[in-house]
Amino acid sequence: MGQGVPDAQACRRVSAGLGLHVNAGLETFQAYLRIPLVVGPSRLAPHWSYAPSNLFVTRDPARVETVRRNVRAHRVGTLPSVYLIPEFVSHQEEGLLLKHVYSRERWKSLSGRRLQEYGGTVHHKQGLLEAPLPEWMSSLLQRVAAKAGLWRDNMPNHVLLNAYPPGGGIMPHQDGPMYEPCVCILSLGCQATLHFTRKRALEHKVSAQRSLQQQQQQQQQQIHGTANGTASNASYDAALSADNSPVRHAGTDDAEQLLSSTCLSAANCCEVSCAASSTYTSGSSCAVTADQQPPAEDKQTEMSVLLMPRSLLMFQHAAYEDCLHGIDEVLEDVCTQQTDDLTAYGLHSPCTLQRTSERVSLTIRRVPRVRKGLLRL
Numbered sequence: 144m145g146q147g148v149p150d151a152q153a154c155r156r157v158s159a160g161l162g163l164h165v166n167a168g169l170e171t172f173q174a175y176l177r178i179p180l181v182v183g184p185s186r187l188a189p190h191w192s193y194a195p196s197n198l199f200v201t202r203d204p205a206r207v208e209t210v211r212r213n214v215r216a217h218r219v220g221t222l223p224s225v226y227l228i229p230e231f232v233s234h235q236e237e238g239l240l241l242k243h244v245y246s247r248e249r250w251k252s253l254s255g256r257r258l259q260e261y262g263g264t265v266h267h268k269q270g271l272l273e274a275p276l277p278e279w280m281s282s283l284l285q286r287v288a289a290k291a292g293l294w295r296d297n298m299p300n301h302v303l304l305n306a307y308p309p310g311g312g313i314m315p316h317q318d319g320p321m322y323e324p325c326v327c328i329l330s331l332g333c334q335a336t337l338h339f340t341r342k343r344a345l346e347h348k349v350s351a352q353r354s355l356q357q358q359q360q361q362q363q364q365q366i367h368g369t370a371n372g373t374a375s376n377a378s379y380d381a382a383l384s385a386d387n388s389p390v391r392h393a394g395t396d397d398a399e400q401l402l403s404s405t406c407l408s409a410a411n412c413c414e415v416s417c418a419a420s421s422t423y424t425s426g427s428s429c430a431v432t433a434d435q436q437p438p439a440e441d442k443q444t445e446m447s448v449l450l451m452p453r454s455l456l457m458f459q460h461a462a463y464e465d466c467l468h469g470i471d472e473v474l475e476d477v478c479t480q481q482t483d484d485l486t487a488y489g490l491h492s493p494c495t496l497q498r499t500s501e502r503v504s505l506t507i508r509r510v511p512r513v514r515k516g517l518l519r520l
């Protein structure tokens with residue numbers, strides 16, 4: 144054993160740390176420098192290395208607790224972990240944000256809405272194919288992250304911006320598995336009502352559609368003496384499409400395809416509906432039988448939230464993972480006692496709000512798996 148190198152048996156590795164508070168914009172961070180030390184029988188030797196793990200930055204725990212407490216004060220509705228902050232941005236900020244949005248020309252047209260993406264494109268296997276965020280969007284994300292405290296020490300890195308004309312909407316769906324299971328939605332321009340529905344309720348709806356399809360198929364066979372599965376599937380898809388049926392976003396890449404055409408095949412829809420059921424195994428046929436009737440309470444929307452312009456909605460856990468969320472394609476929002484957050488806006492039920500202009504929403508999420516350096520022009 145060389146001189147001065149402590150006996151490995153007799154030494155203990157410990158680390159000392161230096162902590163530093165850093166103020167960055169609205170957020171307070173703690174930066175730590177960890178210095179590994181080797182404690183031998185006769186001396187204390189710094190065992191210095193430059194591993195990146197020796198320097199780490201984390202949010203100030205006291206600040207995190209304050210954020211959580213503040214967020215809890217905004218809880219709405221019957222589902223846990225749904226929060227709404229009215230007037231998250233001012234009228235003036237709303238105007239500026241809309242100006243940025245409308246000065247960008249890259250829109251994708253879908254049925255009932257058009258969309259823009261910020262931060263890159265989400266691929267269902269590779270994750271986020273990252274593209275740089277404009278300055279104004281980065282500062283908005285910092286502000287949302289600081290207020291929401293949803294992403295721990297990370298920043299959200301992807302925004303799907305939807306613009307809905309009056310009468311536009313988005314079918315009930317669950318956001319894709321590539322995202323961390325929490326989301327913030329900033330609404331601008333006009334209001335809409337977001338409905339949360341338990342996945343089980345929609346499973347029954349799809350299985351009822353399927354049963355109808357099977358009956359029609361059998362009738363066809365009796366009349367023509369043939370099995371015309373393709374035609375039946377097409378009409379089944381059309382029925383689902385017309386009915387705003389559930390779709391799972393696989394990521395934004397797939398979202399465009401899925402959301403524009405609803406379920407691509409009956410099998411797809413079945414997979415979506417069964418995925419929520421514990422009896423489903425990948426590749427198996429649908430386990431929900433045609434005769435099952437939903438219990439009465441299953442037919443109901445779990446909760447509805449009025450999203451007024453400038454408000455920020457946040458949700459995670461059960462609302463994200465066990466429910467589908469969607470916006471009906473209607474020209475007015477009818478608020479009843481079941482609309483969960485009216486008092487937050489100083490409104491009372493019943494009331495009806497006309498959708499008179501385009502609504503712009505920013506769906507803010509984080510994709511943990513990122514492929515960097517793939518600039519999309």
Ligand SMILES: O=C(O)CCC(=O)C(=O)O
Nearest residue numbers: 303305313318328504506
């Ligand atoms: O526009 C909204 O409020 C909802 C958008 C949404 O659910 C999504 O982009 O996944």
Ligand SMILES: [Fe+2]
Nearest residue numbers: 316317318468
């Ligand atoms: Fe969504």
